[in-house]
Amino acid sequence: KLPLTVEEILNFGESNRELFIKSSTYSIIPITVTEMGLTISWIFSSDPKSISFSVVYQESEDTPLDQCKVLIPMTRCNSHKETIRGQVKVRNAGIYTLIFDNTFSRFISKRVFYHLAVERPVIYDGSDFP
Numbered sequence: 001k002l003p004l005t006v007e008e009i010l011n012f013g014e015s016n017r018e019l020f021i022k023s024s025t026y027s028i029i030p031i032t033v034t035e036m037g038l039t040i041s042w043i044f045s046s047d048p049k050s051i052s053f054s055v056v057y058q059e060s061e062d063t064p065l066d067q068c069k070v071l072i073p074m075t076r077c078n079s080h081k082e083t084i085r086g087q088v089k090v091r092n093a094g095i096y097t098l099i100f101d102n103t104f105s106r107f108i109s110k111r112v113f114y115h116l117a118v119e120r121p122v123i124y125d126g127s128d129f130p
Contacts (some may be wrong), residue, residue, distance in 0.1 A: 001027070001028050001029075001030065002019070002027070002028070002029045002030075003029075003030045003031075003032065004029060004030070004031050004032070004116070005031070005032050006031070006032075006033055006034070006035070006038065006118050009031065009040075009116045009117065009118045010118055012115070012116060012117070014115070015115070016113045016114065016115050017113070017114055017115070017116075018111055018112070018113050018114075019100060019111070019112040019114065020109065020110075020111055021051070021100055021102040021109060021110045021111075021112060022102070022109045023102060023105045023106055023107050023108055023109050024102070024103055024105065024106060025102055025103065026099060026100060026101040026102060026103055027099075027100045027112075028097050028098065028099050028100075029097065029098040029100075029116075030058075030095045030096070030097045031095065031096045031097070031098070031116075032094075032095050033090050033093055033094065033095070033096055034093050035090070035093065036090055036091060036092065036093060037089075037090060037120070037121045038089075038090040038118055038119065038120055038121070039087050039088070039089050039090070039118070039119045039121075040087060040088050040090065040096055040116065040117075040118055041085070041086070041087040041116070041117045041118075041119065042084075042085070042086055042087070042098060042114060042115070042116050042117075043083055043084070043085050043114065043115045044079055044083070044084050044100075044112055044113060044114035044115070045079045045080065045082075045083050045084070045112070045113050046077070046079040046080050046100075046110050046111065046112045046113075047080055047110065047111050047113070048080055048108065048110070049080050049105070049108060049110065050076055050077055050078050050079060050080055051076075051077055051079055051100050051101065051102060051110050051112055052074050052075060052076045052077065052099075052100075052101035052102070052103075052104065053072070053074070053075055053077050053079075053084065053098070053099065053100060053101070054070065054072055054073060054074040054075065054098075054099040054101065055070075055071045055072040055086075055088055055096065055097065055098055055099070056068040056069065056070050056071060056096075056097050056099065057069040057071050057092070057094055057095070057096055057097075058094055058095040058097065059092070059094045059095075060094065060095070061095065068097075071088055071096070072086070072088070074099070074101060076104070079112070098116075100112050
């Protein structure tokens with residue numbers, strides 16, 4: 001479990017992070033978001049072989065995991081062959097959790113190289129209009 005805030009992700013810069021996920025386990029990255037309208041983006045690849053990926057939303061830490069809203073269902077990704085990109089729009093404050101799942105692999109541990117970004121919406125206020 002690697003909890004992050006929006007501010008921590010904004011400080012990532014362009015660097016990639018690495019997760020080591022043992023066989024038959026999974027890793028989660030919960031991102032706590034307090035403002036609506038943001039976009040959380042991710043890019044990842046895995047080595048060796050594929051990894052499963054999902055995104056779920058939790059209103060608060062007290063919400064049981066079986067009551068979380070699944071935003072992206074668990075999907076097996078060929079991230080060892082191509083870079084996987086995606087994003088989710090923040091409609092409600094809460095915890096957006098990225099799940100990297102290697103439970104299907106009985107013997108092979110995986111490394112996941114990932115980069116996260118958060119974008120604030122550009123709101124045009126007309127101030128540069130003469």
